[in-house]
Amino acid sequence: MVARSYTVAFEGVEAHQVEVQCAVTPGLPAFSIVGLPDKAVSEARDRVRSALASMAIALPSKRITINLSPADLPKEGSHFDLPIAVALLAAIGIIPEDASEGSVSLGELSLDGSLVAVTGALPAAMAAAEDDRALLCPSASSPEAAWVAATQVIGAKSLADVVRHFSGQSPLPPSEPGEVHHAKASKDMRDVKGQERAKRALEIAAAGRHHLFMVGAPGSGKSMLAARLPTILPPLSPAEALETSMIHSVAGLLDQGGISRARPFREPHHTASMAAIVGGGRRAAPGEISLAHNGVLFMDELPEFSRPVLETLRQPIETGKVMIARANAHVTYPCRFMLIAAANPCRCGHMFDPAQACARVPNCGEDYLGRLSGPLLDRLDLRIEVPPVSFSDLDLPASGDTSEVVASRVKMASDRQLKRFEGLAGIRANADAHGSLLEEIAKPDAEGRDLLSKVAEKFGLSARGFHRVMRVARTIADLAGSDTVRKPHLAEAISFRLRLQTEL
Template sequence: MELSVLYSRALCGLDAPLVQVETHLANGLPAFHIVGLPETAVRESKDRVRSAIINSHFEFPDRRITVNLAPADLPKEGGRFDLAIALGILTASGQLPVNDLALYEFLAELALDGSLRAVRGSVASAIAATTSGRRLVLAQESAGSAAQVPGSKIIAAADILTLCAHLNGRATLQSASPDNTLAAAAYPDMADVVGQTAARRAMEIAAAGGHNLLFCGPPGTGKTLLASRLPGILPPPRSREVLYGLALRDIEGLPTGTPNRLQRPFRSPHHSATATSLTGGGGSPRPGEISLAHGGVLFLDELPEFNRRCLESLREPMESGEITLTRTRRRVTYPARFQLVAAMNPCPCGFLGDPERSCRCRPEQVQRYRARLSGPLLDRIDLHVTVPRLPPSQLLSRTASAEASAPVQARVTRCREIQQARQGCSNAGLTSASLHSVCQLGKKETRHLSTAAQRMHLSARGLHRSLRVARTIADLEQQDTVSAPHLAEALAYRQQTE
């Protein structure tokens, strides 16, 4: 008997493994073999399946059982095969009719009493099952999240006995309903940020165009405070971003049952993070921080303290919006369209250029510190912003008030709608070919940009990114053309932290 357990081809890059079960008359003691590169958790399913079948009042065959997990060259892991193996045994032994089992996918771990337990990857599997036109059987705990996939047919079962009654036609399990207990997104508010007018302006531009952002300033000036407010001024995520974010968190084993799924992710790994934890990987490739930040913000505090190899691994995903992890037996591609926000001190002690405290660093120390960041990486960051120290009188002023996130988000959303209607993507996602048609410059603006690019020694990438930022500034002002003031402001963000 053949049953299948579906992985997501879209997110995991794997084919659908088949669970083939055969029973033979045993010569002596009955044996239960699982072949097809099973890992420890899969090999242990023999005991879970046997106990679940017996405790569900079925007969465990007194025969030699061989379970083949195909394809044979793909390592199998986890308890997701338990339910398919158990149903295969029941079908091969004649206790369960075949009927339309080929129309189903089975994905659940079995407890010893026969109840079904949730496993990782149910949302990604629901995406693939919907694409192939099959119904997906899951444990009740994961059915609500998987049912969020549009067009999916998810069946939630409490235990194997109830499921077999459904497959026999003696009872009916209803399709699971999507878990729609969604609450309004709750983000830290921009009203908490006192002063820092230039940094707030740069954040609005970054949010409006999807640009990467670097804050540089002494310790304690509010760089982290500012970065944590960026998700709150981004437009609400689109349904596809919500779905992919849910699938990625489910693959990683993070909670997916929270009522607030409309909140954009904000990932802030420590500077001791490894390259694998940032980009994903491992023996069985899992998504990393850049994929978990898909559709949201990846914040790297103390940027020069990160390992050089870790930072360089971000360069390709920052351009392509995805990460491909290649291993000996598999190749997995995860989405990774994140918005990078980084923060750094101007020098090792942090007080270079601070009017309040003198810097203790020697010039060669400052040079080595900044040399930890490669030119190609900095070239991919569109906005470089200095965050200065504010006087205590301004910080303690009771009359000081700042604009809240709501009106800023409204302006950003309107700007994104303009870009979506014009080119179908954010300004940061413009290709080089479409950039020139969207940002047609006059002779004066072309001469101004060319002169500034030569003086600032901008690369082709830096030039194009400055032009994208200028297009965003013009969109915020609802201007159809990019003028010289827009270019001047965009170019100023390329040299503030130099």
């Protein structure tokens, strides 16, 4: 007799169905697992045997074979423990066979039979819903999985609970979704004194999800500004929250099963490897750019990152997704993030400070910022200089708009974009518009077109630069509540595009 249970194998954020087949046949006592298992899956037999022994269930003195089908799909992770145990319990008649086939299960077993939380419960619930099956998982993982309303999620604390549930002795109740976590603003844009132009650039970037590059002396407030960006961003929509949470679920970063409506803010150190930034490793895990999906990736000291790491950002910035190619798998992760980059003007940081003149000016700046390639800089929509703040500005009381006021303007512009792109798949902000759609929504008036042609001819804007100016101008017009892109909107967008280009 062959008993079956079902689970999933993860490939990026996609969960592929796996059928766990268990056969108990005459022969020398043995317990083997086949179907391309990794080391963690192969070790499941010892955890399952010990868990059953803790329940006083003895395995028959026969040959036990577990097959994970399809056999050519790599199986990785300890979450195969529970489906293997369920199939085995059905094969030896402890639980009904039809009960084991009616659900998708995943979970790691302790030696005493208790169930340990595993990663990927949310995408597993999505896969179970597509197959019209319930999901059985550890109770610690059930709150995140229960956010998928299309399927029933059952959380169990131990293998004994699973046996009592399937045998009908003590059915387990459906799990409830975890809490919704909202952003807790402990910082405010009003804390930043001076830097009005940088605040304006930050507001434009937040409204249209544009990439921003800040260059300034040490202590001028670049990191302070970037840290306050999340306080002016609109909350994640339900669809965006689900997309982001699926990536964080695979990475094991969901907080107690709750789904956050706050946009991710990732700030990797400049010593991070390519696998840490882009994704990779033994299990092709998501990198920082994917963990920042629908949020912000802040890269401080941008020229200090290794050249290969920086160059790998070029394609994800354009496409919004990254493919991690390995010998045994090709995994694609979404990575539609907003890049906020910061850098000193040179290694010492005082190239533009006459009080601390450097003997190597301007070569020190050219050497330092020369580490950033032209194609990468061409993809950054807004470029600003962040000058040092004078003591007279620091001594003044806090002034300017609070994060709440700025966030309301950003929300208004964001709502205009959502309405504009309603029904267009994959387009939610002006930064996503391209081709004929961009020409339609960002068509400037006659004066604006004349200005744009003169600037493009004088400064040699690339085609990409031209389109990014148009996107930024469209966002500025949205912040102003204008349906038409006018000359002042284009002039401001051009000033953010060319300011550093002429200085560098």
